[in-house]
Amino acid sequence: MKNEEPKFKKLVNAADGLSLGIxxxxxxxxxxxxxxxxxxxxxxxxxxxxxVFIGIGAAISNVYKAYAKQKKSLDELANDPRYTYKKEQQEKYDAEDEDDKY
Structure with a gap:
């Protein structure tokens, strides 16, 4: 059986982003x-x-927690083997750009 994504994944992700503001x-x-x-x-x-300061502190804490969660998700994606080839190609391209500058 193929690994399928949840049926309402986009809706859940949108609600997660909206919940930060709320x-x-x-x-x-x-x-x-x-x-x-x-x-x-x-x-x-x-x-x-x-x-008021307690409330503002709690709001800042919520933003930091959301940031940490998002960063962890992106770091996992960056380490995914499916993207290593593209990552290596991008590094090679960036190195060539550095050589062209001088």
Whole structure:
């Protein structure tokens, strides 16, 4: 049996990309909610900013995790034996371009 890709792979990949944007907004909103809760609990106005910074930090963390996941996927693809010939040809072509510059 041939190794087939999942039927809805494109849809899942699109949803994964969309979820990054949604998760950033949700992380900041949750942080703001935490800040408002801290403000009401303590009565200090500056505690709202603690929640905002927590939300922004969570959003940055989400972006970094998505980047790391994508980089890992691309590194696996670069090491795939199906692409080694093209990679070697590209390196040879780049070396020839370097020789032409001087």
């Amino acid at each position: 998760s950033m907004v949700v992380a900041v909103l949750i942080g703001v909610g935490i800040g408002i809760g801290l403000q009401k609990l303590t009565g200090a106005w500056w505690t709202l900013w603690i929640g």
